[in-house]
Amino acid sequence: MWNHLLLIAQGLFFVLGTYQVFLSVFAWKRKREKIEHEPTKSFAVLVAAHNEEKVVGALLENLLKMDYPRELFDVFVICDNCTDGTADIVRGYPGVYACERVNPNERGKGYAIEWMLRKLWKHPRQYDAVVMFDADNLVATDFLKYMNEDLLNGHRVVQGYLDTKNPHDSWVSAANGINYWFCNRLWQLPRYNLGLANFLGGTGMCFETKLLKEMGWGATSLVEDLEFTIRCIQRNIYPKFNFDARVYDEKPITFRASSRQRLRWMQGHFHVARHYMLPTLWQGIKERKWAKIDAALYIFNAYYFLLGFTVTGVLWFDQLLPGDPNFDSIYAVAPAWLSIPIALYMYAQTPLAMLLEKVPWKMYLRLVTFPIFSISWWPITVYAFFTQNNKTWSHTEHTRVLRLDEVQGKQM
Structure with a gap:
């Protein structure tokens, strides 16, 4: 039974991940915004x-x-x-x-x-x-x-x-x-x-x-x-x-300041998901408006991260145990012609985004430590789930005094 439940959960994550992959294709090209009107708005x-x-x-x-x-x-x-x-x-x-x-x-x-x-x-x-x-x-x-x-x-x-x-x-x-x-x-x-x-x-x-x-x-x-x-x-x-x-x-x-900030974000995200996800999804279905369904899926990301990280952790732990694995991976069930390209593309999305954004080449070296930052979302999300009723605002101290020309100059 647990194997079937894990496969169902993996199937859900696979569908949502595939949906995001589909969306991202429409970001490969973009048109620059135009300014055609004189300033009149106050x-x-x-x-x-x-x-x-x-x-x-x-x-x-x-x-x-x-x-x-x-x-x-x-x-x-x-x-x-x-x-x-x-x-x-x-x-x-x-x-x-x-x-x-x-x-x-x-x-x-x-x-x-x-x-x-x-x-x-x-x-x-x-x-x-x-x-x-x-x-x-x-x-x-x-x-x-x-x-x-x-x-x-x-x-x-x-x-x-x-x-x-x-x-x-x-x-x-x-x-x-x-x-x-x-x-x-x-x-x-x-x-x-x-x-x-x-x-x-x-x-x-x-x-x-x-x-x-x-x-x-x-x-x-x-x-x-x-x-x-x-x-x-x-x-x-x-x-x-x-x-x-x-x-x-x-x-x-x-890392400590970033973790506190992200914990506040995830606590708030769970709060919004709890209050708005299902009403927005139902409204989108009734009105046949994909924008509202998409918004509901976006709100679901808090639970997507929580459950996705948990299922991944269970599968990794199962692989480390002696003997044959007890649980099946969705990638072993889904057709290879579909699962492999999607998996590869999902890993390639981050450097692709940097390439499309023409990020300075030195920043690509930071991809070595980026997985540590990504994995740290797991414990933050788990803790946020159990403390989501906390409404205490945690202030992030800012001390970096830069001017606009300095910032824009470094991005050239």
């Missing part, structure tokens, strides 16, 4: 900050040099429960609003955004759209031009390309960078090319103001970006991915 640029005095200044200098009419955007920094000099630094930049929030009972970015939006709707000036960044980010100077273009073309929610500010700092930041290059190219881009919904990434996001007022924010889980994405999809609003609107995010440089 933006409220929100920056989420909690004790970010070391890095927030670099972002503000960056934002104030945006290649977009200065009269069409204002910058608001949410100084959320800060105990350092973040607010003082923000006040040192003319025309930038330091919005201080103190609420020790409701910690986390989702609560901070919800608070800021309530203040924004009462602000004397109203804006066409709201853009959100994190304090450790750097932003390509043409970012708002791309957002203006997408809004004028009828898109209501847009996600920019999440690049890495510091992939050369350590093997951990390099692994995070590789992971993001993979997701941008082989997960986000094919969904955009096929007309499916894209997924918000927590920063580099743009929202039509009218939509935010209609829906409210209402996303206060540990993965507020994914939660808001699904709420949009359920309302037939499909976020769009803009490949050329670049945001550079700082990645943790130590």
Whole structure:
């Protein structure tokens, strides 16, 4: 019986893996985004900050040099429960609003955004759209031009390309960078090319103001970006991915910091899966909308990782035991002409994504340690499953002070 159950589970993972392989084929080529409209949309640029005095200044200098009419955007920094000099630094930049929030009972970015939006709707000036960044980010100077273009073309929610500010700092930041290059190219881009919904990434996001007022924010889980994405999809609003609107995010440089960050992500992912996966799947089936079914499958990834890692571990352990294996592998059952090419392609996806993204050649050396980072998702996911009711926000300290020209120069 256990052998049959394992084969069924492997069959499910094989189908889902094959589906992702199928999607990724539509990312081999891409068309560059075009800017055809003059800047007309006004933006409220929100920056989420909690004790970010070391890095927030670099972002503000960056934002104030945006290649977009200065009269069409204002910058608001949410100084959320800060105990350092973040607010003082923000006040040192003319025309930038330091919005201080103190609420020790409701910690986390989702609560901070919800608070800021309530203040924004009462602000004397109203804006066409709201853009959100994190304090450790750097932003390509043409970012708002791309957002203006997408809004004028009828898109209501847009996600920019999440690049890495510091992939050369350590093997951990390099692994995070590789992971993001993979997701941008082989997960986000094919969904955009096929007309499916894209997924918000927590920063580099743009929202039509009218939509935010209609829906409210209402996303206060540990993965507020994914939660808001699904709420949009359920309302037939499909976020769009803009490949050329670049945001550079700082990645943790130590394994411990990265593990804490990923644990928070997975805890939040399980929470969203528990509340939204089945309703979204059922809605997609009833309405015959593949974008919603695809979104439900995406949410299922938390369980996919958990069960997939567990089944793989059981099979590996079974192989190490003396005597004949007790369990069959799906690759021994599926036809070789199908299973072998898919297995090989799945292993080749990561370097393929790096090749398509024209990543500097030195980063390929980091593929040696990337499997360690990948395998570490297993214990993190298992622990997250048993602690998924935890809603305590764990702050990732950011200290890497870089300027935009330094980051872009290293990627040439």
